[in-house]
Amino acid sequence: METTTERRRRATVKDVALEAGVSRGTVSRVLNGQPYVSDEAREAIEAAIAKVGFVPNRAARSLVVQSSQAIGLIVHEPHSLFVEDPNIASILLGANAALSEEDYQLSFLIADTSRDVERLARYLSGGLIDGVIIVSARVGDPITRAVRDLALPAAFVGHPRDIGDAPYVAIDNRGAAREITRRLADTGRTRIGMIAAALDRDSGADRLAGFVDALGADFDPRRVESVPLYSVADGREGMHRLLERMPDIDGVFASSDAVAAGALEALREAGRRVPEDVGIVGFDDSSWALRCDPPLSTIHQPAGELGRAAAKAVLAQLRGERIEAPIMLDCPVVWRESA
Amino acid sequence: METTTERRRRATVKDVALEAGVSRGTVSRVLNGQPYVSDEAREAIEAAIAKVGFVPNRAARSLVVQSSQAIGLIVHEPHSLFVEDPNIASILLGANAALSEEDYQLSFLIADTSRDVERLARYLSGGLIDGVIIVSARVGDPITRAVRDLALPAAFVGHPRDIGDAPYVAIDNRGAAREITRRLADTGRTRIGMIAAALDRDSGADRLAGFVDALGADFDPRRVESVPLYSVADGREGMHRLLERMPDIDGVFASSDAVAAGALEALREAGRRVPEDVGIVGFDDSSWALRCDPPLSTIHQPAGELGRAAAKAVLAQLRGERIEAPIMLDCPVVWRESA
DNA sequence: TGGACCGTTGTGCGCGTTCACAATACGATG
DNA sequence: CATCGTATTGTGAACGCGCACAACGGTCCA
Numbered sequence: 001m002e003t004t005t006e007r008r009r010r011a012t013v014k015d016v017a018l019e020a021g022v023s024r025g026t027v028s029r030v031l032n033g034q035p036y037v038s039d040e041a042r043e044a045i046e047a048a049i050a051k052v053g054f055v056p057n058r059a060a061r062s063l064v065v066q067s068s069q070a071i072g073l074i075v076h077e078p079h080s081l082f083v084e085d086p087n088i089a090s091i092l093l094g095a096n097a098a099l100s101e102e103d104y105q106l107s108f109l110i111a112d113t114s115r116d117v118e119r120l121a122r123y124l125s126g127g128l129i130d131g132v133i134i135v136s137a138r139v140g141d142p143i144t145r146a147v148r149d150l151a152l153p154a155a156f157v158g159h160p161r162d163i164g165d166a167p168y169v170a171i172d173n174r175g176a177a178r179e180i181t182r183r184l185a186d187t188g189r190t191r192i193g194m195i196a197a198a199l200d201r202d203s204g205a206d207r208l209a210g211f212v213d214a215l216g217a218d219f220d221p222r223r224v225e226s227v228p229l230y231s232v233a234d235g236r237e238g239m240h241r242l243l244e245r246m247p248d249i250d251g252v253f254a255s256s257d258a259v260a261a262g263a264l265e266a267l268r269e270a271g272r273r274v275p276e277d278v279g280i281v282g283f284d285d286s287s288w289a290l291r292c293d294p295p296l297s298t299i300h301q302p303a304g305e306l307g308r309a310a311a312k313a314v315l316a317q318l319r320g321e322r323i324e325a326p327i328m329l330d331c332p333v334v335w336r337e338s339a
Numbered sequence: 340m341e342t343t344t345e346r347r348r349r350a351t352v353k354d355v356a357l358e359a360g361v362s363r364g365t366v367s368r369v370l371n372g373q374p375y376v377s378d379e380a381r382e383a384i385e386a387a388i389a390k391v392g393f394v395p396n397r398a399a400r401s402l403v404v405q406s407s408q409a410i411g412l413i414v415h416e417p418h419s420l421f422v423e424d425p426n427i428a429s430i431l432l433g434a435n436a437a438l439s440e441e442d443y444q445l446s447f448l449i450a451d452t453s454r455d456v457e458r459l460a461r462y463l464s465g466g467l468i469d470g471v472i473i474v475s476a477r478v479g480d481p482i483t484r485a486v487r488d489l490a491l492p493a494a495f496v497g498h499p500r501d502i503g504d505a506p507y508v509a510i511d512n513r514g515a516a517r518e519i520t521r522r523l524a525d526t527g528r529t530r531i532g533m534i535a536a537a538l539d540r541d542s543g544a545d546r547l548a549g550f551v552d553a554l555g556a557d558f559d560p561r562r563v564e565s566v567p568l569y570s571v572a573d574g575r576e577g578m579h580r581l582l583e584r585m586p587d588i589d590g591v592f593a594s595s596d597a598v599a600a601g602a603l604e605a606l607r608e609a610g611r612r613v614p615e616d617v618g619i620v621g622f623d624d625s626s627w628a629l630r631c632d633p634p635l636s637t638i639h640q641p642a643g644e645l646g647r648a649a650a651k652a653v654l655a656q657l658r659g660e661r662i663e664a665p666i667m668l669d670c671p672v673v674w675r676e677s678a
Numbered sequence: 679t680g681g682a683c684c685g686t687t688g689t690g691c692g693c694g695t696t697c698a699c700a701a702t703a704c705g706a707t708g
Numbered sequence: 709c710a711t712c713g714t715a716t717t718g719t720g721a722a723c724g725c726g727c728a729c730a731a732c733g734g735t736c737c738a
Binding site for chain 4: 010012013014024025028029031032056057059060061062063064065
């Protein structure tokens with residue numbers, strides 16, 4: 001043993017059996033709540049378990065039943081974004097709640113560097129994880145590939161195009177973006193631009209598509225400024241560039257609340273008033289939305305529910321059920337003061 | 340098997356051995372990089388591994404070597420706080436980086452409800468986790484007790500009083516609080532109050548102690564408003580109460596940036612200008628600090644480094660090293676515009 | 679009294695690894 | 709040529725558990 005603290009040998013079923021004066025099989029039966037064990041045997045065993053401080057070895061159990069009662073939630077993101085994004089935490093909590101109800105343990109796995117990705121793939125294939133929830137995957141993501149190769153029960157939050165018919169839970173990003181952009185127009189804005197972030201993933205691309213839909217014939221690619229991440233810094237940068245190209249801009253659709261928060265800073269720096277001079281709307285209804293000044297009009301993204309639904313989808317697969325249709329969740333517009 | 344997709348039987352060492360025409364022992368040797376295996380055997384085995392798509396079963400390996408190359412990071416927090424707290428994410432990332440370097444997998448475990456706590460304790464004792472990093476434990480925390488009972492290598496971030504001589508990594512909350520409060524006084528504030536959050540944990544209590552230190556003879560318990568959580572809502576609530584009791588207040592030490600953000604809202608609602616009428620300082624230097632208007636003067640908490648150091652402490656214990664002294668990290672004052 | 683049946687219990691095997699040991703082959707050395 | 713050491717390999721046991729099966733003792737009915 002490698003600790004200095006001389007870790008004492010753990011009690012095993014055999015110890016319990018010995019202590020209780022029964023056989024391993026009987027102990028195993030009470031452990032798993034199976035029938036055919038007499039009351040006196042059960043009591044003796046329970047007493048013995050308490051006495052020797054027995055706790056089943058999960059590795060051994062996993063080995064024989066080929067499952068570990070643990071499911072992973074994988075986030076493949078660069079550092080910075082994860083720290084800033086409150087959505088991920090909510091998804092995590094929602095998934096945990098659903099799993100907890102069925103006595104599954106959630107294990108949150110993060111893939112940061114490419115080295116992480118490799119190690120993670122090994123870990124997943126090691127049999128210590130029964131299924132996975134994958135958040136914010138990109139098209140061509142190596143994690144996605146690894147999961148498919150392992151035929152591991154999985155559910156995606158969001159919908160990268162290359163996951164085949166794997167179950168996913170999502171919102172209608174495109175429709176929501178269309179709706180919120182339209183209402184921006186309905187309130188009288190005529191020179192509307194967009195800061196489009198994360199075009200390399202489905203949510204980003206779909207939000208842009210919704211924007212294009214809404215503008216219809218008025219659409220002009222010069223109205224869109226693209227930035228890599230859903231981050232405050234990128235939002236600010238994007239807004240600055242947009243202001244330069246459209247000095248008379250009077251409406252902005254930022255593809256996330258964080259992006260909107262950055263845009264708000266840029267607008268303030270440029271001396272524009274919100275919502276008087278320019279109206280702005282975000283996406284997510286994260287804690288950013290209320291924290292901004294003025295509070296953001298945005299799309300409510302049910303992050304907790306997404307996590308919960310994804311978890312349930314994985315559990316269903318574990319039970320052998322087949323998930324046919326994607327699970328789509330509602331995401332209403334929340335109208336506040338920024339537009 | 341429980342999946343509908345007919346998960347194919349995984350290849351085992353035996354399959355590889357058969358394919359390569361050698362014995363299990365030899366396969367095991369190349370798998371673990373041990374000496375005494377001929378070049379031709381090694382090549383044959385590597386080819387066989389690739390051919391049959393072998394990947395070692397971790398449960399089986401864990402069973403015999405009594406270790407799993409995975410360490411847990413436990414956060415025991417009610418929902419809301421975790422979602423709001425950017426520190427936790429940074430700690431997580433720091434720990435992950437350190438573990439990744441030694442090829443350990445980080446598994447993030449959250450304990451939300453009391454049911455979670457129980458399940459978590461079972462999970463930890465199951466042998467699938469070699470050690471744990473514990474964040475934000477309270478005194479008397481059942482998780483702490485479970486970990487001690489298991490004699491699991493552990494490291495705490497922060498310093499609950501009842502962890503005995505378990506290794507921990509922390510900052511000098513008391514000293515930092517003292518320092519920042521003093522500078523509040525040095526800039527001419529004379530009627531200074533504090534919003535003290537989370538007094539049930541060491542960080543909260545120590546920050547209050549530092550405040551008391553700084554005020555010295557001027558201290559009066561009526562200057563302190565206590566709230567349960569490091570949250571924006573509680574900060575706002577606390578500030579409102581403080582304003583009521585000290586209408587002439589001209590300086591506030593909020594025990595975290597989130598609390599300060601809430602206080603800022605309350606001050607704005609009360610029509611006080613910051614920093615002209617009242618100066619305010621926070622604690623953490625989280626993303627809140629820069630996001631507030633005006634930007635917060637605060638204490639820089641090296642969250643990523645805390646996580647990294649805690650991870651290293653756990654790994655050291657796994658190697659059999661004994662961690663004598665607590666690990667203390669620097670936390671400089673960051674002076675901005677809110678005071 | 680014999681057999682069928684039921685509840686209850688014990689036993690052996692296998693899950694996929696690693697590890698210690700024995701066994702083998704080969705060359706070098708006396 | 710016998711002996712020894714060294715490099716390499718195979719084999720059995722063990723890790724802790726669940727499961728299938730056999731075995732036991734008793735009750736009930738014919």
